[in-house]
Amino acid sequence: MIRKITLVFSLIFISVASFAQIYDPVDWSFSYEKTGNQTYDLVFTAVIEEESHLYSMHLPEGGPIPTSFTFEDSGNYELLGETREINEGEIVFDQAFEMEIKYFSGEAEFRQTIKSDQDNFSVKGFVNYMACDDERCSPPQDVEFTITISQGETAEIAVESEGRGTLAEGRGLTGLLLVSFALGIAAILTPCVFPMIPMTVAFFSHGSENRGKSFIKALVFALSIVLIYSSLGIIVSLTSAGAGFANTLSTHWLPNILFFTLFVVFAASFFGAYEIILPNKWVSSADSKVDRGGMLAAFFLGLTTVLVSFACTGPIVGALLVEAASGDVFRPTAGMFGFGLGFAVPFFLFALFPSVVNKLPKSGGWLNSVKVTLGFIMLAFSMKFLSAIDTVYGLNILSRDFYLAIWIVLFFLLGFYLMGKIKFAHDSDLKHIGIIRFLIIILVFSFAVYLIPGMFGAPLKGISGLLPPKSAASFNLAGNSSQAGMTTPAEFLTASEGLCSEPKYAGKFDLPYGLKGYFDLEQGLACARERNMPVFIDFKGHACSNCKEMEAKVWSDPEVLKRLQNNFVIIALYCDDRTRLPGNEWISSSVDGKIKKTIGQVNTNYEIEMFGTNTQPLYAITDHEGKPLVDPMAFNLNVSEYIEWLDGGYQKF
Secondary structure, three states: OOOHHHHHHHHHHHHHHHHHOOOOOOEEEEEEEEOOOOEEEEEEEEEOOOOEEEEEEEEEEOOOOOEEEEEOOOOOOOOEEEEEOOOOOOOEEOOOEEEEHHHHHEEEEEEEEEEOOOEEHHHHOOOOOOOOOOOOOOOOOOEEEEEEEEEEEEEEOOOOOHHHHHHHHHHHHHHHHHHHHHHHHOOOOOOOOHHHHHHHHHHHOOOOOOOHHHHEEEEEEEEHHHHHHHHHHHHHHOOOOOOOOHHHHHHHHHHHHHHHHHHHHHHHHOOOOOOOOOOOOHHHHHHHHOOOOHHHHHHHHHHHHHHHHHHHHHHHHHHHHHHHHOHHHHHHHHHHHHHHHHHHHHHHHHHHHHHHHHHHHOOHHHHHHHHHHHHHHHHHHHHHHHHHHHHOOOOOOHHHHHHHHEEEHHHHHHHHHOOOOOOOOOOOOOOOOOOOHHHHHHHHHHHHHHEEEEHHOOHHHHHHHOOOHHHHHHOOOOOHHOOOOOOHHHHHHHHOOOOOOOOOOOOOOOOHHHHEEEEOOHHHHHHHHHHHOOOOEEEEOOOOHHHHHHHHHHHOOOOHHHHHHHHOOOEEEEEEOOOOOOOHEEEEEEOOEEOOOHHHHHHHHHHHHHHHHOOOOOEEEEOOOOOOOOEEEEEOOOOHHHHHHHHHHOOOO
16 A cells, blocks of 8 residues: 555656656747749757757657657648668667667757748748656657748748746746645644644554554655645646636636635635635544544544644645636646645654654644634635736726725734734634734734735735736826836937837727836837837736736836837737737638637637647747747846846847
8 A cells, every 4th residue: 555655656756746846858940941843841850968868759669758750730741751860879778678778969850841832931840859867858849830931041030949937937837836735734733733733643652662664654654645645736737728728717817706705715714714625524534534444544543634734734735726827737736736845744743753742832723813814815815816907808896906905904814813903713812912923913013004005006926926017096196117126217218209100999908107018019110110110919818916926026126127118129918818809810820720719819829839838928039020039028027137138138139
């Protein structure tokens, strides 16, 4: 039993670890050469990181995944022969697969000859590949390409193979793991869980004089908890697949209403209005297995612990899954793995050092205070989902200042609660205030006071991702020229007035800090051609928290703002906007074959086709024909790196 649990746990750990540190050592570029009358060579070049290798197209069965190229059917051209490997490569004996295999190091080139009688056409397809080094392998993955052939001899198309974007997602998953781990530890302090600690420790120390056996039982118990929570995350991950799932989840009114209701229901449960419990027969069935003893009993004790603690951990787990599922498809698994690990580690340590249990504080009213505090926090976070609906659908009901007023009231009430001025159903009398509670009270009131200037136009950069945009404020004493807490230089405003035409959707969308730009791709590119300037494309969303944070913490820097205003034609593409386009502006997607009918759907489709990702924020620098000049930049709060990236794109124009 323990070997099976350990195996499953190891697989989950390896999977989650791989999400946190994405390994993708191959960068692809695509070009073509005219080789004769109506014939062309499509050139696929792979640049491979040092100490890594890319597998050949020709490998024996039962070995690694070979590199392959797939071309979309088209009447514009004809494939002549098969795709060819230009480099010789290396042939080595692979001990893992027990066969000779061929791979490439450093750089590899592949070519496919085509024939066409047309002067201008495009070749679309994707390359599937797998790469390894001495310690790890990347999973087989696809990189899409579009090679546009026109009059001329050669052309090169630089394609991003999910480099910066994927790494950014990896960093996001690492952050989620840390937050989830912390929440798992915090769940130990809830009144449903804390009293169980002595019981579980007694199980490991009672009836066994063999300390080694007790250690193994404690390990099985801890791994079981991690496995159970991770399994829940895997289920959510599997049902969250699809390129548009995260976008729909975070912007559609129905899931946002459900999540708002869910958070309010959980908060009411923490306030003591009722308890959210699982059916009693589930708990009894798992608990009956514990009495049988042995390693199997340790597993069922872990299951019983999870079920019994659900009344307190359920709201935390539900909230965590809601937040995780609105991002990358692997986030629910990573989140539940981190939560389960944080929840299990204290039990495991107490089992190893049972004497520590005697030094823990006794159960009492402080446990319910922890629960109620979490209820206030969840009630505050529930407003985020109402704000998403209001912003995406342009309702203009929940203004930024009204939103902040609710938060300020909630955190003042939390402060008064911690002082003992407010009582809920299960609270006991507060005879005195301890040092820790006193410090928490100071932090809560300080945070409430910190929010007050935000009602009058202050940017509140530290929490900007959780708030409605500044454009949603019903009044702003700071004025439009001070959105970053700084006066916008006059030279920026003068430069921004040089637009070629009135931007489409100017009344619907806007840019921060007085920046001027376009919200339609073709209109922006046309202006860039007219002014002979490079293009800065901002893939963003009304409900994108990270977009707001980037604007508050990076775009507000004077050097960044100066470059955005003076060096580029800005095109902001909202990927979650639900404005329906006229029928003549609908497009048929080459990604999923569906008709895209809204502004957000069209912009998201362009992002996926061009850059192979649908995440926001994503920033791209292109020439005035839309050809990328540098790799796109994803979420990155390092101002110096952002400036370096802007300068690099501008210099390549």
